[in-house]
Amino acid sequence: MHDTLPLLEPSDFPALTRASLDTLQINIGLKCNQACLHCHVNSNPYRKEKMDVDTIGLVIEFLKLHKVSTLDITGGAPEMHPQFCELVSAARKLGLHVIDRCNLTILEQPGFGNLANFLAEQQVEVVASLPCYTKDNVDQQRGDGVFESSIRGLQNLNQLGYAANQGELVLSLVYNPLGPTLAAGQQELEEVYQKELLEKFGIRFNRLLTLSNMPIKRFGSTLVSRGQFDDYMSLLKKAHSDDNLDSVMCRSLISVDWQGYLYDCDFNQMLDLPVLADNGKNMHLSELLKKDITGNNIVVRDHCYACTAGQGSSCSGALI
Numbered sequence: 001m002h003d004t005l006p007l008l009e010p011s012d013f014p015a016l017t018r019a020s021l022d023t024l025q026i027n028i029g030l031k032c033n034q035a036c037l038h039c040h041v042n043s044n045p046y047r048k049e050k051m052d053v054d055t056i057g058l059v060i061e062f063l064k065l066h067k068v069s070t071l072d073i074t075g076g077a078p079e080m081h082p083q084f085c086e087l088v089s090a091a092r093k094l095g096l097h098v099i100d101r102c103n104l105t106i107l108e109q110p111g112f113g114n115l116a117n118f119l120a121e122q123q124v125e126v127v128a129s130l131p132c133y134t135k136d137n138v139d140q141q142r143g144d145g146v147f148e149s150s151i152r153g154l155q156n157l158n159q160l161g162y163a164a165n166q167g168e169l170v171l172s173l174v175y176n177p178l179g180p181t182l183a184a185g186q187q188e189l190e191e192v193y194q195k196e197l198l199e200k201f202g203i204r205f206n207r208l209l210t211l212s213n214m215p216i217k218r219f220g221s222t223l224v225s226r227g228q229f230d231d232y233m234s235l236l237k238k239a240h241s242d243d244n245l246d247s248v249m250c251r252s253l254i255s256v257d258w259q260g261y262l263y264d265c266d267f268n269q270m271l272d273l274p275v276l277a278d279n280g281k282n283m284h285l286s287e288l289l290k291k292d293i294t295g296n297n298i299v300v301r302d303h304c305y306a307c308t309a310g311q312g313s314s315c316s317g318a319l320i
């Protein structure tokens with residue numbers, strides 16, 4: 001048995017280069033009100049790491065000067081950051097599309113009673129994890145009581161106009177398999193989700209995004225301890241499709257950690273595989289203000305097969 005370190009070794013994954021930058025994804029902090037089994041950032045209520053005021057300022061400066069169309073805010077539970085609302089408002093004033101990767105249960109936490117209203121007022125796209133439409137499966141993966149709280153959160157968002165016909169308030173759900181398997185077809189699964197959630201709970205949403213589980217951090221460790229790591233990697237490699245390579249998210253997205261350092265994606269961030277500057281040191285957002293990284297090589301390792309297996313996987317769901 002081995003640990004997840006082989007993911008850091010050179011891989012036979014095909015080389016990738018950057019296209020033009022479209023999305024700035026920031027991990028604003030690692031604190032979360034949950035501690036899910038599959039969490040690839042090992043978040044929990046006790047994590048303290050969070051973006052400081054200067055780095056938040058740098059993010060806003062970058063958004064003012066650069067032509068990215070989307071600010072994608074993730075965490076932890078990003079809403080727990082004290083400057084979350086300030087950052088969202090600043091980005092929306094600049095006309096950017098803002099995505100909040102919301103775990104839904106945060107909407108019911110003490111002190112967050114106005115959060116759903118704020119997201120609606122600012123026309124923030126809510127991307128929310130709901131790994132199944134049944135209570136047992138969700139609670140097994142995300143913790144007791146998470147399913148019912150998530151359902152109330154979705155109903156609350158619907159009442160505020162999310163997923164209504166006008167289409168201004170977008171509500172996307174994220175599905176990932178419970179264990180080391182590939183996701184079912186996104187289109188088919190979306191139809192099942194729509195039917196089940198509408199019939200049972202009166203819930204509407206705009207789209208379902210299917211994601212593969214990354215064999216890293218907590219999920220990777222679980223695979224190792226259960227002796228399933230190698231089998232899962234083989235499954236991902238066998239299901240690799242070159243057709244997915246053009247649209248993997250790292251070609252048009254850059255991921256920023258809570259200290260302002262850059263990574264080709266959130267997963268590379270969690271594996272500590274940074275974007276390197278010309279001097280060989282980790283590149284910081286302050287340097288990206290002055291530098292165009294289009295055409296740069298992307299750091300790829302074996303975990304990248306989770307992005308290209310089957311119909312592909314990205315933070316915007318399936319690729320094909």
Ligand code: SF4
Binds near residue numbers: 032040076103
């Ligand atoms: S809600 Fe998201 S960030 Fe929080 S522990 Fe679960 S997977 Fe991790």
Ligand code: SF4
Binds near residue numbers: 248305
């Ligand atoms: S994990 Fe996916 S998004 Fe990240 S560098 Fe690899 S292929 Fe790109």
